[in-house]
Amino acid sequence: MTGPLASLRVVEFSGLGPAPLAGQLLADMGAEVIVIDRATGPADPTDINRRGKKSVALNLKSEQGRAAVLKIIGNADVLIEGFRPGVMERLGLGPDDCPDSLIYARMTGWGQSGPLAQTAGHDINYLALTGALHAMGRADAPPPVPLNLVADFGGGTMFLLFGILSALFERGASGKGQVVDAAMSDGVPAMMGLIHSMLARGTWTTDRAANWLDGAAPFYRCYECSDGRYIAVGALEPQFYAEFLQIAGLKHDGDQNDPQAWPARSEEFAETFRTRTRDEWANLFEGSDACVAPVLSFDEAPSHPQNAQRGVFQDPGGVTQASPAPRFSRSTVQQPQAPQAPGAATDQVLSGLGYTARILREMREAGEIT
Numbered sequence: 532m533t534g535p536l537a538s539l540r541v542v543e544f545s546g547l548g549p550a551p552l553a554g555q556l557l558a559d560m561g562a563e564v565i566v567i568d569r570a571t572g573p574a575d576p577t578d579i580n581r582r583g584k585k586s587v588a589l590n591l592k593s594e595q596g597r598a599a600v601l602k603i604i605g606n607a608d609v610l611i612e613g614f615r616p617g618v619m620e621r622l623g624l625g626p627d628d629c630p631d632s633l634i635y636a637r638m639t640g641w642g643q644s645g646p647l648a649q650t651a652g653h654d655i656n657y658l659a660l661t662g663a664l665h666a667m668g669r670a671d672a673p674p675p676v677p678l679n680l681v682a683d684f685g686g687g688t689m690f691l692l693f694g695i696l697s698a699l700f701e702r703g704a705s706g707k708g709q710v711v712d713a714a715m716s717d718g719v720p721a722m723m724g725l726i727h728s729m730l731a732r733g734t735w736t737t738d739r740a741a742n743w744l745d746g747a748a749p750f751y752r753c754y755e756c757s758d759g760r761y762i763a764v765g766a767l768e769p770q771f772y773a774e775f776l777q778i779a780g781l782k783h784d785g786d787q788n789d790p791q792a793w794p795a796r797s798e799e800f801a802e803t804f805r806t807r808t809r810d811e812w813a814n815l816f817e818g819s820d821a822c823v824a825p826v827l828s829f830d831e832a833p834s835h836p837q838n839a840q841r842g843v844f845q846d847p848g849g850v851t852q853a854s855p856a857p858r859f860s861r862s863t864v865q866q867p868q869a870p871q872a873p874g875a876a877t878d879q880v881l882s883g884l885g886y887t888a889r890i891l892r893e894m895r896e897a898g899e900i901t
Contacts, residue, residue: 534561534855537863539699542567542604543584543611544856544875548654548679549605549687549715550613550638552578556692558583559855560864565607567591567600569901571874576848581870588874591622595899604885609695613638616648626710633708634698638691640682642714642873654679663723672739682863686718737761741759743767743792749797750787753826760809760827764800775821779803801824874901 533755537563543554556562564584571588587603590596601624604610612619619625626635640657641647658664658681686873694711702708706776710852721855730734735742744754749768766775781803785792804812809825816823827835833844833851845854848858848869855864878891894900 533862534864536857537561539563539609540605540607541609541611542600544614544619545569546613548613548638549683551693552684552688553636553638553691553695554584554611555580555582556688557695559867563860564791564882565603565876566873567603568873569900571877572872573871574753574870574875576850576869579850579852579867582852582867584846585872585876585880586871587877589877590899590901591624593827593897593899595894595897597623597886599881599894599899600624601628603880604633606879606884607633608699609634609636611636611638611691611695613873615639616643617803628764629708630659631708632702632706634666634702634711635697635708636691636695636713638713639686640715642717643710643712654682654715658682660716661686661719661723663719663726665737666726666739666742668737668739669746674739676712680717682715685722686720687715690718690721716878743788747790747793748788749793751801752797752803754804756804756807756809756812758808762804762809762812763824763826764825765822768823770821771822774819775816775823778816778819778821778823779813789824820837 536557536564539557541554541557541562541674543550543564543566545551545566554566554798555563559582566581566584566586566710566885568586568588569591589600591600604624610629610714612635616637616639620627637643637646640652641650655676658677663681665678666672666674667677691711691713694713698709698711705899707794713831726735729743740747742748750764750772753761753763753899763777766772769787773783775781776783779800779801784796786805812823813825828873829851832838833868838844844851845867846852847867850869852867855867858864881891881900882888889901
């Protein structure tokens with residue numbers, strides 16, 4: 532393995548959503564990530580979150596299966612799990628069953644405590660309780676669903692990784708591991724410092740589509756073009772706004788930040804953008820500081836010159852996906868490969884822990900290796 536995390540050993544318990552992405556991002560950076568699966572299966576080139584990982588398929592309800600996973604954990608720096616609170620303890624794999632030096636990273640929606648800790652939910656539910664979802668969308672319609680990027684992956688994956696790397700740094704001083712309790716409903720508010728600041732200053736209201744960054748401002752929103760596609764305008768600063776107006780052929784009329792003028796200006800801008808196609812506008816603004824960009828589809832994004840030049844997307848196994856990020860001046864990050872099949876590395880990993888071919892065969896016959 533290569534990359535800045537090449538010395539890091541991670542055990543990930545198979546699941547969905549933010550925990551597998553966290554494991555993938557660690558593997559992208561060179562960490563050895565071993566996924567504990569419940570069963571073997573065929574390789575799936577579309578399962579991008581499995582890229583760069585090894586998979587071991589074990590029956591965790593059997594004595595030998597549990598003993599094997601504890602050996603794998605004993606050789607690891609980090610454990611990642613995304614089950615409801617108490618599930619790992621019932622399997623005999625909770626924090627108290629693991630080495631004191633282990634970073635035990637737990638990913639949930641509501642956290643390990645609180646009245647909702649045992650309640651099911653999804654990204655939209657966790658987001659709803661933070662105040663962020665209420666602030667999104669039009670004033671005359673229900674809040675839209677912002678994919679599952681905000682709570683699952685912003686408030687979830689990124690704070691899980693932040694917690695893991697923080698705990699690893701602290702372990703360098705103390706020599707001790709600890710539990711990381713990462714909750715999506717904790718992570719989203721932690722990203723809202725700017726909004727909370729504006730609320731405290733009285734420069735943001737709780738009304739939807741009435742503020743600087745929520746689509747009310749004519750200089751920070753998307754507009755439909757003559758071909759039915761869209762252009763994104765983000766000309767917040769006065770100098771960028773002036774350049775935007777000049778290139779678009781619009782007059783500078785009054786205070787840019789006067790909310791009373793925003794509805795009329797938005798309609799004026801909308802009429803202007805409907806006079807050309809998206810790509811005509813994109814070409815007109817190309818290379819300027821007007822902060823204008825075409826709204827690209829998933830199919831279009833990889834071929835945009837900026838993305839293409841930096842190699843932002845790749846196609847291992849014929850499946851378009853993001854390249855590892857970020858980039859480093861010295862460390863070499865391995866480029867993504869098609870993911871392994873569940874259970875493909877069972878014999879390799881267990882052999883490395885001292886299991887002989889005979890023992891592996893007997894475990895497989897007994898259903899302890901699935």
